[in-house]
Amino acid sequence: MDAAKVLIVDDEPNIVLAIEFLLQREGYRTEKAYDGIQALEVAEAFQPDILILDVMMPGLNGFEVGQKIRQMPALEYTKIIFLTAKGTQRDKETGYASGAEMYMIKPFDNEELVAAVNEMMAYG
Amino acid sequence: MGLSVVVGCSLAYISLLFLIAWWVDKRATELRPGIVSSPYVYALSLAVYCTAWTFFGSVGRATTGGLSFLGVYLGPTLLAPLWFMLLRKIILISKNQRITSIADFISARYGKSTNIGVMVTLIAVLGIVPYISIQLKAVTFGINTLTHFGEAAPAPKPHFWQDAAFWVTLAMALFTVVFGTRKLDPNERHEGLVAAIAFESIVKLIAFIMVGVFVTFGLYNGFDDLFGKALQQEQTARMFTFSGSGITPFSWNMLMLLSLFAIILLPRQFHISVVENTHPRQITKAMWVFPLYLLLINIFVLPVAMAGKMAFGDTIHPDTYVLSIPLSQGANWLALIAFIGGFSAATSMIVVEATALSIMFSNHVVVPLLIKTRLFGQGKDMVDGASRLLDIRRICIMLMLFLAYLYQKSVGSTYDLVSVGLISFTAAAQLAPSLIGGIYWKRGTRQGAITGLAIGFLFWAYCLPLPSMAQAGIISDEFVKNGLFGLSFLKPYSLFGLSGLDPITHAAFWSLLFNTWFYSIVSINSKPSMLNLTQADLFVNISKYIGRQDSDILKREAKVSELRNMLNRFLGEQRTIAMFQEYESMNQVKLGQQQLAQADLVNFAETHLAGAIGAASARLVLDSVVKEEAITMDEVMRILEQTREAVEHGRLMEAKNAELKTLTLQLTTANDQLKNLDRLKADFITTVTHELRTPVTSIKSLSKIILDYSDELDDNRKQEYLRILVMESDRISRLINQVLDIEKIQSNEAPLNLDTVNLSDLVRQAARGMEQMFAEKQVTIRLHGTDKPNNLRADRDRLMQVIVNLLSNALKFCNPEDGQIDVELEQSGDKMLLRVRDNGLGIPPTMQQLIFEKFTQLHSQTQGKPHGTGLGLFITKSIVEKHGGSIRVESHSVAVPQGAMFEVRIPV
Amino acid sequence: MADDRSARLLLTFCLFLLLLNYPLLTIVDKTELWFGFPALYFYMFLVWGIMIFVIAQIVKQRKKKP
Structure with a gap:
């Protein structure tokens, strides 16, 4: 079986760098994008199994990206994890309404993030 | 023997128990090393497993089923080696989550679900009522045997107040209320109770062995003589073997399996072995002391049963042999001791069981209901929840014992002790798939547990208590004879045409089969919620979480004042104050100044509250005051502080390097500056922390990577990550400086020069x-x-x-x-x-x-x-x-x- | 070390599960006396006692090691 693919989208390169490292050492194939519009382009080509998505980004915000992804038939099975500093209940509801499977809040715990991704792949 | 003697001795014995409990509790408040922390006391208190069923019923069972009664004690013994893994894990999880009952445990595992809490409670209460009823029955017939030995059985009395069983029930209920609900402990620990139970275990063991020795060496010349004579008579020679007693291999297996589950799943066993456990260390000794106890109390069962059978034939009910053999020999003093032994077995069971059930019932049924209907009052119209909680528990205990009395009157009288007790064992076993799956199988979901429990319970109810009620004439027995709706494959004693098994084995087989099957299949096909997932991970991988406070992915915060009010309601003012003080000294903070309680305080409060009202209720209560927020100022500080320490400590990075020094310095100053920000207005802090999150996220994650995976990183990578850490902490310092600047400019503290x-x-x-x-x-x-x-x-x-x-x-x-x-x-x-x-x-x-x-x-x-x-x-x-x-x-x-x-x- | 103990305990469980079950029980399920005790009674309590002893030994071991 091919390694599972994860697309990391965040406008903070340093955060992308950290997540990339964490997931690659677990054996995931990763791709990255630094804003919403780029995220959509990369997602279409890369066909990720899991999309880790920041919310506050230039261009399209994460919620909008999530909604757009949900409308793309080719990405029907892509699971979305929001990873954001926006932590209010309302943000969370918006997140889930935008098609997310999980909503995590920054700063995240390395092990928890990896566990979440692993779980998600296991239940896929 | 006069009734007054029997009652007088019983009362004296109960007073002694009170004295022990009072003395131990007093010692505990003086903070002396508790007696209860001794592993021997723990092992003895586990012997609450041996009830009047063991004391009177085993003998009765042996007359018909031969040695099969041993299955009930061999099952727990077999499991004992696994306690080291299984029980220890359950205890660790329970201490981590402040679990108060088995219902709490299972509901906490599946996302702190209120529904599961209610289901487990109902299964436990309904399942255990028959079990309590046999204790009442045993005490009642004990009194009757002592006072009316050799006479015809007293005719049934027309009014309940003339019924001895009624007065026994009432006395037991009062005793339990006084004993089990004296105080509300946040951890549900009752040291006095445990000590008294351990004492009772000694009493019943000595009493039974005395009877055994009297029979074996007094009436006969030792085992040789007794067994030799028994071999001569057909009615006792049968008891030598399983095949002669009609025990099939499958029913033997099932009996062991049920008892093996019972030692953990019965509410009172869970309470004593998990909730009252003072330290997981106690287990190792209990692993062999407790089986030894079981062995000792069983040695003389078969001899007494055989002696009784040979002496009385079928004239006296075998369940009373322990009393009637001494009485028939004129050894009234021994009969009285034997009665006290059986009495202590019954009281210990009832007290612990009813206490455990009342904790469950109040925490999982009554409190959630009160919270939902807002009967606890809101805001200023607070009600003193603590004393109300105790009242609820007292009422629960009364109700449960009354229910047991009714069951005994209507159904229990037609069956012998062990048969009724096994109905309860089968009910308790229904919790096994959800519990064992819950701690070893991460994939188990709430939906799976609900379905499994519900279906297992239905099969149990349909195959055991309902037919027994039908045979007692309470409901029509039409469905027992011809199956439900006249469908013969629905006959409760031979479901789906499976016949040839005794009712217990039959019911246990079907209910556990469907229970396990549906639990697994629904779990696999359902999607767990986020909370379910995190709890599953916590339960299955508990070792990973031990010693860690912030196990919640969701970080929550609440106003300190609201939190305080809410805790006041449930814990009482004194304990709330004590709790906050504990927290303050533990974390070296002053809470008064802070508007918002940070996530770990909320978690701290939740675990304390869970100790009083159970995890699911605590969650419900907290949801009303807590808004889920990501991070607070203090958390930023904590992360920075941790990072700084980690980096300083991380000389493993072979670095005397300038960047490292800058980084350490920067993090220290950032931290100091943050402390100054305390004065800033709350709304401003919220905005700033929001901005702080981004650099803090990188710092937290990357510094952890450097520390955890140092071996996997080459020097270039390490340098790069270190450079980023410096950059990001620089960003934080800049931000903080500017915020402080604004504060200075806007407040008039620093006028323009x-x-x-x-x-x-x-x-x-x-x-x-x-x-x-x-x-x-x-x-x-x-x-x-x-x-x-x-x-x-x-x-x-x-x-x-x-x-x-x-x-x-x-x-x-x-x-x-x-x-x-x-x-x-x-x-x-x-x-x-x-x-x-x-x-x-x-x-x-x-x-x-x-x-x-x-x-x-x-x-x-x-x-x-x-x-x-x-x-x-x-x-x-x-x-x-x-x-x-x-x-x-x-x-x-x-x-x-x-x-x-x-x-x-x-x-x- | 702790893992060693777990493995030993697990083995103990398996061994005695076997000893206290069919088909082995059919060997002693006889209406006769062994040393003055019913055969099944004698066997059961003997196995039981041995099991308690074995558990106690496994649990104790740890103290000897530093």
Whole structure:
């Protein structure tokens, strides 16, 4: 079986760098994008199994990206994890309404993030 | 023997128990090392497993089933070696989560589900009622045997107040209420109770062995003699073997399996072995002491049964042999001791079982109901929840014992002790798939547990208690004879045509089969909720979480005052204060000053509350005051502090390196500065922490990576990550500095230090200071109108800050190819004008007002995200306004890059 | 070390599960006396006692090691 693919989208390169490292050492194939519009382009080509998505980004915000992804038939099975500093209940509801499977809040715990991704792949 | 003697002895015995409990509790409050922490006391208290069923019933069972009664004790013994893994894990989880009952445990595992809590409670209560009823029955017939031995059985009395069983029930209920609900302990630990139970275990063991020795060595000349004679008679020779007693291999297996589950799953066993456990260390000794106890109490069962059978034949009910053999020999004193032994077995069972069930019932059924119907009151109309909680438990105990009395009156009287007890064992076994799956199988979901429990319970109810009620004539027995709706495959004793098994084995087989099957299949096909997932991980991988407070992915916060009010209601004021003090000293913080309680305090409160009202209820209660927020100031501080320590500690990175030093220094200052921010208004803090999150996220994650995976990183990577850490902590320091700046400017703490300032000089000085930066980006700067002094009255340092801010802003946004910045000074009337113009992309009209607000940042197309804090212009504006001036921006179009021009006007 | 103990305990469980079950029980399920005790009674309590002894030994071991 091919390694599972994860697309990391965040406008903070340093955060992308950290997540990339964490997931690659677990054996995931990763791709990255630094804003919403780029995220959509990369997602279409890369066909990720899991999309880790920041919310506050230039261009399209994460919620909008999530909604757009949900409308793309080719990405029907892509699971979305929001990873954001926006932590209010309302943000969370918006997140889930935008098609997310999980909503995590920054700063995240390395092990928890990896566990979440692993779980998600296991239940896929 | 007179009734007064029997009652008098019983009362004296109960008083002794009270004395023990009182003495132990008193010692406990004096903080002396508890007796209860002894592993022997723990092992003895586990012997609450041996009830009147063991004391009277085993003998009765042996007369019909031979040695099969041993299965009930061999099952737990077999499991004992696994306690080291299984029970220890359950205890660790329970201590971590402050679990108060088995219902709490299972509901907590599946996402703190209220529904599961209710289901488990109902299964436990309904399942255990028959079990309690046999204790009542045993005590009642014990009294009857002692007072009416050799006479005809007393005729049934027409009124309940003439019924001995009724008075026994009432006495037991009162005893339990007084004993089990004296105080509300946040951990549900009752040291006095445990000590009394351990004492009772000794009493019943000695009493039974005395009877055994009396029979074996008094009436007969030892085992040889007794067994030799028994072999001669057909009615006792049968008891030598399983085949002679009609025990099939399968029913033997099932009996062991049921008992093996029972030792953990019966509410009272869970309570004693898990909730009352003082330290997991106690287990290792209990692993062999407890089986030894079981062995000892069983040695004489078969001899007594055989002796009774040989002496009385079928004239006396075998369940009473333990009393009637001494009585028939005129050894009344021994009969009385035997009765006290059986009495202590019954009381210990009832007290612990009823206490455990009442905790469950109040925490999982009554409290959630009260919370939902808001009967506890809101806000100021608080009700003293603590005393109300105890009242609820007292009522629960009364109700349960009354139910047991009814069951005994209507159904229990037609069956022997062990048969009724096994009905309860089968009910308790229904919890096995959800519990064992819950701690070893992460995939088990709430939906799976609900379905499994419900179906297992239905099969149990249909195959065991319902037919027994039918046979007692309470409901029509039509469905027992011909199956439900006349469908013969629905006959409760031979479901789906499976016949040839005894009712217990039959019911246990079907109910556990369907229970397990549906639990697994529904779990696999359902999606767990987020909370379910985190709890599953916590339960299955408990070792990973031990000693860690922040196990929740969701970080929550609440107002300290609201939290306090809520805790007052459930824990009482004194305990709430104590809890907050504990927290303050543990974390070395003062809570009074903080508006918001941080996540770990909320978790702390939740676990304490869970101790009083159960995990699911605690969650429900907390949801009403807690809003889920990501992070607070203190958490930022904590992360920084941790990172700093980690980095300092991380000399493993072979570094005497300058960057490391800068980093440590920066994190320390950032931390110190953050402490000063305490004074800032709450809303401002929320905004700032929001901005802090981004750098903190990188720092937290990357520093953890460096520490955890040091071996996997090459030096280049390490250096790169370290560089980022320095950069990000720099970002934090900058942000904090600016926030402090704003605070200073806006509050009147630091008034302007007005002086005559030569603005031309100031601009030149600023430009010179930034020369290096301009050169790096190859930007040219041109000054206009600096040939004259352009004096004005202002705060020199602040004004310098304005100029530098504007210049660095312009530098950031000017044309990257051919950057050009123009600074222009001009006096216009009584105002001094300072203009800074760049040749970048300009600012869209919609943004022109916003950029002066806090935390607004422009993203330039070419450069990606600028590395600023979003506070520079806000500070600039604040300073200018403080001088009585104004600031504006002019920028026409983004399409045709004309740059932006900032204009500051300050009165001369 | 702790893992060693777990493995030993697990083995103990398996061994005695076997000893206390069919088909082995059919060997002693006889109406006769062994040393003055019913055969099944004698066997059961003997196995039981041995099991308690074995558990106690496994659990104790740890103290000897530093």
